[in-house]
Amino acid sequence: MNTNFSDFSDIRICDYSIEEYEQIIEKFHGNKAPGLLIGGFMVDLARKNLPAGQFFDVICESAKCLPDAVQVLTPCSIGNGWLKIIDIGRFALTFFDKHNGNGVRVYLDTEKVKKFPEVYHWFFKIIPKQEQNTSVLLNQIRSAGTELLSFQKVKVNTAPFKKEKGSTVVICPKCGESYPAKDGKMCRVCSGEINYMAD
Amino acid sequence: MNTNFSDFSDIRICDYSIEEYEQIIEKFHGNKAPGLLIGGFMVDLARKNLPAGQFFDVICESAKCLPDAVQVLTPCSIGNGWLKIIDIGRFALTFFDKHNGNGVRVYLDTEKVKKFPEVYHWFFKIIPKQEQNTSVLLNQIRSAGTELLSFQKVKVNTAPFKKEKGSTVVICPKCGESYPAKDGKMCRVCSGEINYMAD
Numbered sequence: 001m002n003t004n005f006s007d008f009s010d011i012r013i014c015d016y017s018i019e020e021y022e023q024i025i026e027k028f029h030g031n032k033a034p035g036l037l038i039g040g041f042m043v044d045l046a047r048k049n050l051p052a053g054q055f056f057d058v059i060c061e062s063a064k065c066l067p068d069a070v071q072v073l074t075p076c077s078i079g080n081g082w083l084k085i086i087d088i089g090r091f092a093l094t095f096f097d098k099h100n101g102n103g104v105r106v107y108l109d110t111e112k113v114k115k116f117p118e119v120y121h122w123f124f125k126i127i128p129k130q131e132q133n134t135s136v137l138l139n140q141i142r143s144a145g146t147e148l149l150s151f152q153k154v155k156v157n158t159a160p161f162k163k164e165k166g167s168t169v170v171i172c173p174k175c176g177e178s179y180p181a182k183d184g185k186m187c188r189v190c191s192g193e194i195n196y197m198a199d
Numbered sequence: 200m201n202t203n204f205s206d207f208s209d210i211r212i213c214d215y216s217i218e219e220y221e222q223i224i225e226k227f228h229g230n231k232a233p234g235l236l237i238g239g240f241m242v243d244l245a246r247k248n249l250p251a252g253q254f255f256d257v258i259c260e261s262a263k264c265l266p267d268a269v270q271v272l273t274p275c276s277i278g279n280g281w282l283k284i285i286d287i288g289r290f291a292l293t294f295f296d297k298h299n300g301n302g303v304r305v306y307l308d309t310e311k312v313k314k315f316p317e318v319y320h321w322f323f324k325i326i327p328k329q330e331q332n333t334s335v336l337l338n339q340i341r342s343a344g345t346e347l348l349s350f351q352k353v354k355v356n357t358a359p360f361k362k363e364k365g366s367t368v369v370i371c372p373k374c375g376e377s378y379p380a381k382d383g384k385m386c387r388v389c390s391g392e393i394n395y396m397a398d
Contacts, residue, residue: 028270028276029276029278029279030274030276030279030281033279036278059395063277063278063280064278064280065278065279066278067276067277067278068276068277068278068279069278071227071270071276071277071278075229077227077228077229077266077267077270078262078266078267078270078277078284079228079235079262079263079264079265079266079267079268079270080228080229080232080264080267081262081263082229085277086393086395088378088382088386088387088388088393089366089377089378089379089382089386089387090376090377090378090386090388091376091377092376094395101397107376108376108377110370110375110376110377111375123368123377124368124369124377125365125367125368154396155396155397156395156396156397157394157395157396157397158397160395166324167288168324169322169323169324170323171309176309176310177289177290177291177306177307177309178288178289178290178307178309178322178323179287179288179289180288183287183288187287187288187289188287188288189287189289194285194287195356196258196285196293196355196356196359197353197354197355197356198300198354198355198356198357
């Protein structure tokens with residue numbers, strides 16, 4: 001699939017041209033996922049509606065694709081904890097100030113998406129994947145940009161996200177590995193609570 | 200803190216010199232977290248013990264720091280689902296073939312870490328953070344490299360990770376947003392199950 005990016009040369013996603021952004025997601029995520037392309041416009045829209053230079057945390061309402069748009073475009077990652085996933089399957093991102101909870105929520109607007117048939121068919125899985133025209137789909141997303149989205153000002157309940165004081169780290173008497181003391185007398189694998197091994 | 204990387208010029212972490220790797224984690228994670236530096240050696244050790252060119256998924260046994268080492272060094276990300284977090288607070292990564300479950304698990308060896316006092320004091324939180332000498336700590340980690348680690352061959356139970364067929368996407372009659380049909384008559388926010396807003 002060859003894309004003529006000159007048609008989209010005016011489009012910026014945060015600090016990148018759309019071509020640069022697509023290269024970044026392809027490298028990080030493994031492919032140019034349509035949801036991640038929309039995600040780029042979502043992050044861009046959220047940031048434009050936040051005070052410049054403000055630190056923020058992000059809640060992603062989906063575990064699929066969308067978190068990676070946040071990770072490549074903002075300082076928030078799953079490992080540093082500034083990105084939180086509340087996986088309720090809605091296509092939405094909330095950027096908020098962790099001290100006072102004030103923020104913006106950006107979401108795919110199901111009314112607006114109807115104006116873009118290829119996006120609508122893909123998003124609601126109306127056309128089987130093998131019948132989709134990926135090139136047309138991606139071009140519709142690039143052309144639509146933030147026209148697929150709406151946003152709202154919100155106030156997040158920050159209490160559940162307050163950083164717990166890190167638990168003491170101790171050695172499990174059974175496996176000899178380290179684990180958080182708050183988990184009890186042994187680690188959660190040795191206590192039999194969790195086991196992801198086949199044998 | 201100035202680091203003389205010429206002392207560590209032979210050290211490679213996957214495709215990078217240690218200096219390049221530290222720049223990458225600083226950009227992605229926001230700082231040169233000691234756990235992420237150890238994480239780099241863990242990913243490197245795991246990959247060296249897997250057949251070259253094999254595709255693998257990764258399970259991270261901690262939600263803090265460690266997932267970011269996987270995300271910057273492998274094709275696995277939280278958004279593409281190849282990285283899974285089972286947050287039991289053990290400092291370990293398991294790389295496995297999703298078809299047959301065969302893989303390797305790399306973990307911080309609590310016996311071996313005793314040989315590196317600054318690392319030991321930091322990891323078990325024996326010395327308060329403000330009394331830690333970060334420069335000495337990072338240099339001990341760089342010098343120790345994989346000497347802090349052990350690994351074991353494992354077989355993962357892949358059943359829980361089999362990709363579900365994606366749910367139909369429908370519109371919530373209350374909020375008008377999209378959500379997975381499997382969640383019921385309305386989205387999990389409108390049903391009252393989950394709410395992360397303050398009002």
